[in-house]
Every structure is written in C-alpha cells, then in structure tokens.
Amino acid sequence: MTLNPADSAFEAILRTHLPEEVLRPAEPRYLEEPRGRWQGTSGLVALPRSVEEVATLVRLAAQHRVGIIPYGGGTGLVGGQVSEEGPAPLILSLERMNAVRAVYPEENVLICEAGVILADVQKAADEAGRLFPLSLAAEGSARIGGNLATNAGGTGVLRYGNTRDLCLGLEAVLPDGQIWHGLKRLRKDNTGYDLRHLLIGSEGTLGVITAAALKLSPKPAQEGTGVFVVPTPEAALHLLALAREQLGEMVSAFELIAGQGLAFLAETLPEVRQPFVKPPEWSVLIEVGLAQGLEAQAALERLFETAAEAGLVRDAVIAQSAQQRDAFWSVREHIPVANKRIGAVSSHDISLPLGAVADYIRRAGAVVAGLGDFRINCFGHLGDGNLHYNVFPQAGKRVADHVNQRDEVKRRLHDLVDEMGGSVSAEHGIGRLKVEDLERYGDPAKLAAMRAIKSALDPLGIMNPGAVLRM
Template identity: 50%
Template sequence: MTISVPADVLSRLKAVLGEGGWSQDPERLAPKLVEWRDRWVGETPFLALPKSTQDVAAVVGICFEAGVPITPQGGNTGLVGGQIPLGEILLSTERLRAIRDIDAFDDVIVAEAGVTLAAVHEAALSKGRRFPLDLASEGTATIGGVVSTNAGGTAVLRYGNTRELVLGLEAVLPNGEVWNGLKRLRKDNTGYDLKQLLIGAEGTLGVVTAASLKLFPVLVSRATAIAAVDTPQAALDLLVRAKDTAGTGVEAFELMGRRGLEFVLKNIVGQRDPLAQVHPWYVLIEIASGEPGAAEAALERLLSKGLEDGLVRDAVVAQTKAQARALWSIRENQSPGQKPEGATWKHDVSVPVSRVADFLTQATAAMEVLVPGCRVTAFGHMGDGNIHYDIIRPDGGDDAVHSARRGEGSRIVHDIVASMGGSISAEHGLGAMKTEEARRYKSPVEVAALTAIRQSLDPKRIMNPRVLF
C-alpha cells in the first residue's frame, strides 16, 4: 500500500524535527517495519523521531492539516500488527526517554513514552519501590506502547492491567494539541476520564508522550514454585486453594502444557526440565508478602496440602533468586520456544476463570478434528482467565497450507470463546489483525458508540487509520 505524501509536507516535517530527528534510510527503517514473528512487514516514506512532546505535536499538527496518516510505534513488541505502517508516516517514540520524576512518598513515577519497562523497573527500585507490570519483553517494550495497548503481564492477578496502574497521561491529540493530564491523584471524580479513553486506544486517539504510573512497596517475602497437575481443572482447583491460603498475596498463577515446555527445552539454550518426571500440565505460582517469611510459609502450606490430597503430583520450590528466574524463564520462553516449530495460529483469548478448563477441552477437540496431527500449545495467565492458545502445524507439515487455514481455525476458537462470554483479545489489542473480526463479536450499538468517539477526536482518521473502529 503506497500513500502519497506531498513533498512540502516532508520538507516541513524535516524542518521541525531537525538533524537526527527523521530518517528515510532503508537500513534505519528496516527493523521498524517487521514484526518479530515476521508475520507483518510494512513500508513508510518517512520515519519521524521526535525528541520532545513539542516535536510530536508539530509532526501530528502538520499531518493533520495535510490529512496525512500516521502510525505511532513504541518498542515494536506488539503482536497484532498495529505498530507496523503500511504506507503511513511512522512516528517512533524511541527518543522520548526521560524519567521526569519519581516520588516515593506519592508512590508515582513520571516516564516518557519511549522509556522501556525495564528502565522504569530499575528507577523504581532505586527508590525502594516497584512498578508491578511484568512482561517478557520488558527490555524493549515501552511505556507508550504498554499504555496504548493496555498491556497485562504476569502480575495482573494482584495489580491489574496497565489501565489500573496509570494515574495520568500527557498526549498529543489528533489535531496536534497537547493534553497535559499528568495528574497524580488516586481520586478525581470530575466527569469523563480522558486518560482511560487513551489507554488501550492503540494510538487511534492520539500519541501518548508521558505517563504518571503507580508505584508499590517492594515486598520482602517472595516464593516461587512450579507444580505439576493432571488437568487444567486440577489447576483451577489449586488456584482456589492458593487464594484461600494466601489471599491477595498470590501474584502469579501461570498455566503451561507439557508440549510447550518440551518446545522450550528443545529450542531455547540453557533450559532444564523442572521436575524429574513428565506431567501433562504445570502451574507456575508466585506468592509475595510484606511480612518476612510469610510467602514461603503460605506456598509450603499450599503445596504440602496439594501433594497430600493428590491434587499436586510433584513440585519444585525455588530456593534462590537465580532458581526463581530459571523457573520464570520456562514460562517466558513459551512463545520463543514455539517459533522454530513452524506456522502457528496464535490466539490471545480470555474467558471467565471458571471456564478455562472447559474452553481448553472444547477448543482442543475442535482443532484436532479440523487439523489432525496439529500441535496444540496452551499457556498463560490462568489466574485472570487469559490463555494464549496456539495451534502449530503438524510435525513435518506445510507452513503455507497451515497458514492458509488460519482464518477458519481462529473463527472456531473465537466462537467458542464468545459462547463463554469471553474476549478474542485479552491483552494484545486488536491491531490490524483483529479489527474487522471484532465487529463479529461486538454489538452494533457498541461499534457505533466507539466509532463516534473516534470521529469526534480524529475526524480525518489520520491516527493509525487501519486500527479499531
């Protein structure tokens, strides 16, 4: 898709951005035009590299005036293609890297959009605080990106999605005006909450340039384990027990099937099987507390009772931070471990927690009928009902043939999800991948309301025009 950008617009953009603030070099652009799974490959006539909010406002204002579309991009870790331009101006936030403030009394950090999640974690720890959004891509994922996609992560069970961790935002609206909403308030009941519209909007309602984020105490007691169970239903029963044992201390409860674990062992260097014997399902459990020794004691009680009752078949508890990181590495490498296995239909879905086992049973039965020999790999955040449900081509099968049936297979999976009151995108957003499909599952009333919101803020539809309603 080629979008014609007038020469005078390009000249104006170059002038306001100055030296180092833009590029048309194919080598400089190349990494930003490919999604990490190589599924999405784009093109752009111009890469804008603003270094300040004022630069962003200038770029957006020029494009709004000329009706030239823009695709904003953070760390390019998105999984639904929303950050990949198909001819639009590409606006990268990579140079918006300042941490403007950090206050341990108000428990807030103000970070610009291009700051990586890892950098926010490090800055928070320097003040004895924690920002609890944890993603495997923390070294490249940026604050603007996680805000714009309402990222979830592994600690949602205790702390919620990004939406629940943002106190305020600064953003450039589609007409180029700057909205300074960098508040630090826990309570502000004064009408529509504009920041909540921008969170999860995937860059369609403006470019987030900075965020005020909640910080939390660093908890002194933390315990991590992997436990083997026979079925997803047994994992759900163990989750209930974990909550009864540790209450809100349960930070993570991650489900992994054996096949996914075997791909990690096979394809990721340095991984070890956590248990001596093979089991069909595993859960990674992490409990944390502000009371010394409390998390360790709670986890010991949970696992001891589970083993005694036969609910848990075996378990290993991390004795050091290094061992805990090794257990987490198995979970975090589930997707990279799959990548060498061939074409995959990936699904980021959620259902009510009580229906996770039902979903896995129904969907897997349907996939095995549709594609005999397919390799179903399921893992994810069981504690909040979010499962990454992936269908890898049969061993030795043809990638092109499998990829060609992605739409057919995904429709079946998503229909099952919808029948259970679930969502076809739990944490990755809709992007270019799922925008049209989402219309099948949203009511006309909802689509009309969402379209009206967008039309009011972006009447020329220049912001990420292929994404959302």
C-alpha cells in the first residue's frame, strides 16, 4: 500500500481541524535514537493534549494515507521510533498527555496518560503509599505509553512481571481513528478478545495507546541488597534457586554481572564506586523486599551462609544503608553507559530457559572466539533468563576495524539462541532493527497470524510502517 508524505499540504488539512499549538516542525530529537544507527525523516510533529485530538490526527492520517510514528520518550534501542525509508511520516508525540488521572490506593491501581514519564508514575505511586515496580535505566525519560507499547522488562520482572503484567486496562486510538475505551480497573474480565494484550508489545503498529490503568503493589516493609561473588554462571543459577527456596517471591531482583563489565566501568567511569577492590569474574546483585516482621539484612546473611556451605559463593557485601544500596545499583545501572563509551561491535538482547543460560554462555564464548579476538560483556536479568550479550573489540582496536564482522557475529549468536529454545528479543522489541530476525526465527504460523491481525486492524498500513513487520 503506497503512503503519502506528511507534507505542507497535509499540514494545512490538519490545521483546519486542530488547535494551532498541536503541530510544529520536527526538532532533531524526534529524528534520533540512542544508538545513532538511524536518522529519521519527518517534517511534522503533532503534540496532542487529549485522546480526542489523537483520534482526529489518526482519522485524518488514515483518510489521506499518511504514515504515523507514535513517539514516547525516544529511548527505544531497536529503531521503533524513527524511520529513514519511505514517505516522511507524521510523528505523533504523547509527551503533552502527561496527567496522572487518578490513584486508588485501596485497589492498588493508578490511571495515567501515556506521556507520563516512568519515574513520575513511580513517584505518584510512592506518594500514595504504593509501589509501581517497573524499573529500568531510562526511567527518567521513558514514558509509560512506550513502556506498554514495547512490553518493557527491567530489573523487577522476576517478582512483578513485565509491563504487560502491570496493566489492567487501556485507552487507545485504533488505526481508523476510533477510540477504544478500555480503561477498566478490573482484575477479571472475560468478555471476548483482550485488545489490551494485543496492543501491549505491538510497538505502535496496531494503534496509539493514550492512557492506562496500572497495577500497583504494597511497598515492601524492608528491602535488602547484596552483591554475591560466584565462581560461575552455573553457581549463580543454583544461588537463584536457593534464594527462592528460602525467600519465595520476596526476591525482587537477581542481576548477573561479569568482570568485563566492571573493568569497562573502571576504565570509563572511575568515579562510580565498586563494591570490591578487585572486580570478581562473576557476581550477582540480589535485592529482596520483605513483609513486616522479617529482617532483610538477616535474610541475606542466612542466604550467604547456606550458599557458602554449598560452595556457591566466595564473598559478599550486604548493604548496611540506603546509601550503600544505591551505590550497588549505581554500578549495575552504569554498566550500559560504560558499554556505550567502549563501543560494541554487536549487542544482543536475548533470553533463554534458565536451565540453558550457563551452557549458552559457554557455547557463545566459543562461537565468538572462532570469529576473532574480541572481548565479551555478558550481564543482565538472570532471574528471568534475560542476558545482554555484547561483543567488543580488544583494547587498542576500534569498532570500525570489525564493522564487516557485525552481521556474522549477530547471526551466529542468534542462531545459537534459536537452537537452544531462546528469543533474540527479550525486552527491547523488534522495531526496525530486528525485522529480519523475526522473519528468520519466527514461527511461520505466528507470523501469518501477525500479518493477518495487522491487515485487519490497519489495512492501509499507516501505523508505524516498517516496524515489526516489513512494509
């Protein structure tokens, strides 16, 4: 289906239906993405203030066959928010729809618009004495609509689930301009197909999320954080099993950290204080949140004692204060920053069955070694099987020296993920970066169903054209 550009003629049409301040020229920030791999095209950005204005924009875009890219915080890492091919799209930014509409502490529910920054959702929940547990590195700029559209993961998935698990209802505009009023606070609603779960994770290709009813949780009465040194990834997995045996669902986070990542951190961000003078080859950051009457620090100490007796840990530091806890998390949160400063040949957001993680790390290391002399930083959310497996040049080499190997490195590592029953996109989505991967590794029946759904809901192909499914 041929699309038309969001040009001056289309802008003139929009201006007859919308307030003057809704439309503006595209600033550079709307045409960029964090990894700098794409430069978007568009001459026009729309910043609506209401769902009715979003509906007007989408309806007119459908009538005139103009592509739309829904835009949240611009923090996505797979190019879902930019397009450099095809007619210039209309960029539809939700940033001015940033109201927290209501909070129901007794129900553990918060209703907010899609443009609310994730950190502000967390703050609103906290002020109501509740917890919104979605947490990720970009939470100071990522917006909840984008988190929902990509089904964002983060550090709390082990205990609280992905963003999909934190949403009770949605308000959205469908590709023909209809408003779906699905903003319910119900825990049970079996009235036909669940459009909420269809839109969550669809990356703006099936509609525009404008508001959400989010699930809150009680705040843990006590939180404890520790960094445990483990001899191997296998030991880390056994430690995870032991932690869950002792603490059940009170384990909030379980992050694997490689010594190479700590070395990159020391090299590029020496001001970030690390818990050990000599970075261990492998360690895990563990956080627990306990109910009243239980001591978090004592629970971590008991876990260490049991794990040490079993030979699973070699050392540990348990936070003695909120400041020390924040320092531990600062190390984890700055590892991606250090990675970016070093510069990766190829980065991979993958997931595997927990029982296959350690074997994958071994086998992938052999695959990379067979392709050349590289450094590997493998880290991530071990509790839910999500690894960030990143390949870097050796010291003194540049990414440019290996640019001709990038595709082969990615292909070989992703082939291994697929062979072992994993996913080549754990939490970042498909966007435009992984369209070919989806075609290569996706189940044929699933792909056929996805294309049928896209065709049924968006027959003109105006919603985020080229993302997830090839145009």
